[in-house]
Every structure is written in structure tokens, then in C-alpha cells.
Amino acid sequence: MPDQQQTLSVPSLLLLAAFAAITIRYFFFTKPSTSSLRTNSRAANPADVEQIATMFPQIGRREIIWDLQRNGGSVNATTERILGRGSLDPPPPSFQPIIPPGATPSTANTNPAQLKSKHIDLITRYNLGSKISSPLSTPSEGSGPSGSPGVSQTQAWSSNKNERQALLKRRREEMILNARRKLEEMERGRLQQDG
Numbered sequence: 734m735p736d737q738q739q740t741l742s743v744p745s746l747l748l749l750a751a752f753a754a755i756t757i758r759y760f761f762f763t764k765p766s767t768s769s770l771r772t773n774s775r776a777a778n779p780a781d782v783e784q785i786a787t788m789f790p791q792i793g794r795r796e797i798i799w800d801l802q803r804n805g806g807s808v809n810a811t812t813e814r815i816l817g818r819g820s821l822d823p824p825p826p827s828f829q830p831i832i833p834p835g836a837t838p839s840t841a842n843t844n845p846a847q848l849k850s851k852h853i854d855l856i857t858r859y860n861l862g863s864k865i866s867s868p869l870s871t872p873s874e875g876s877g878p879s880g881s882p883g884v885s886q887t888q889a890w891s892s893n894k895n896e897r898q899a900l901l902k903r904r905r906e907e908m909i910l911n912a913r914r915k916l917e918e919m920e921r922g923r924l925q926q927d928g
Contacts, residue, residue: 777801777830781808789815799824855909864910 741749777798785797785808792815800821804810814821824830856862891897 778806781806784808785811785815788812792821795824795828795830796821798830799828802830856913859906859909861906861909864906865913 778801781801782794782797785801786792786794789797797811800811800814801808811821856865891900
């Protein structure tokens with residue numbers, strides 16, 4: 734029997750060399766997580782930062798921007814993290830965020846008391862200033878027998894869109910005014926107890 738020798742042909746040697754080069758390059762010369770660096774280096778969307786800052790005024794914009802950049806701009810992930818822990822991780826001291834155009838540096842680190850003073854109250858927002866001076870005991874059209882809000886016995890949900898909107902607007906105004914009156918009564922009671 735003749736000796737059988739295994740020989741490597743030129744194409745198989747080239748294929749082996751290419752495979753070895755790709756393997757060596759993959760293990761030794763790749764940058765770690767280039768895709769995460771690419772997503773983390775992009776600036777946070779100012780609308781997303783504003784949305785989260787509106788929902789959670791106790792969280793600073795710097796922390797919000799840091800978290801959005803870390804998780805690739807996911808508002809849901811940042812919101813879940815705030816709801817789960819009550820706060821966000823503080824950014825490193827070297828992190829200098831790009832402040833959105835709508836926010837000045839003074840608003841980037843505001844505390845909740847400063848934010849509350851900038852908010853418009855519901856009376857102003859819904860133009861109910863003229864209705865505040867109305868008598869305290871105005872019966873609500875949509876009140877049940879116990880005075881609780883709800884649909885009365887004679888009034889049903891209308892199939893007309895405009896009537897439904899008017900009814901809901903009236904109920905909203907009544908709820909805001911009743912809450913305002915209760916707050917005024919509580920303040921008067923507190924002042925009488927103190928005085």
C-alpha cells in the first residue's frame with residue numbers, strides 16, 4: 734500500500750490564514766462595546782429631558798440628562814428607574830451636560846419650591862376667577878343625593894359630543910372650585926385655631 738500523505742492545497746491555506754486573522758483581530762483588536770459608546774455619546778433629546786423634569790420636578794436636569802445618555806435615550810427606562818428608586822444615580826463630576834435651549838443654567842438646578850412658584854394654578858389656567866366669589870353652597874348639577882359627584886338620576890350621558898364636552902367642562906370647574914373652597918375653609922379653621 735502506498736503511503737498516503739495529507740497535503741494542504743493553496744486555497745485551503747489561504748482560507749485558514751484568513752480565519753486566523755479574523756479570529757486574532759476579533760479577540761485582540763476590537764474596542765469594547767463600540768455600539769454602546771456610539772449611543773451614549775449622543776446628546777439627550779431636550780423634549781425628553783423636559784418631559785421627565787415636568788413629571789419629576791424633584792430630580793435635577795443634570796441627573797436626567799446623565800441617565801438618558803446612559804440608557805440610550807429611553808424615557809421609559811429613566812421613568813421606571815425614578816419610580817422604582819425615587820431618584821437617579823448622580824452623574825460623575827466630569828459630566829458637563831449640554832443644557833437644552835429652553836432651560837437656562839439657573840433652571841437646571843432648581844429646587845421644587847422654585848418650580849412650584851412658576852406653575853400656574855388651576856383657577857388661572859381655566860379662567861375661574863369670576864366663579865370663586867359665587868356662594869359656597871351651590872348645589873352641583875351632577876351631584877347625587879349624598880352630594881358626591883356623579884351622574885344625577887335625571888341626567889344621562891349624552892350621545893352628542895358637544896354636550897358631553899360641556900358636561901365634563903362643568904364637572905371639572907365644579908371640582909376645582911370645590912377643592913378651592915375646602916382649602917379656604919381649612920385655612921380659615923387653622924387661622925382660628927392659631928388666633
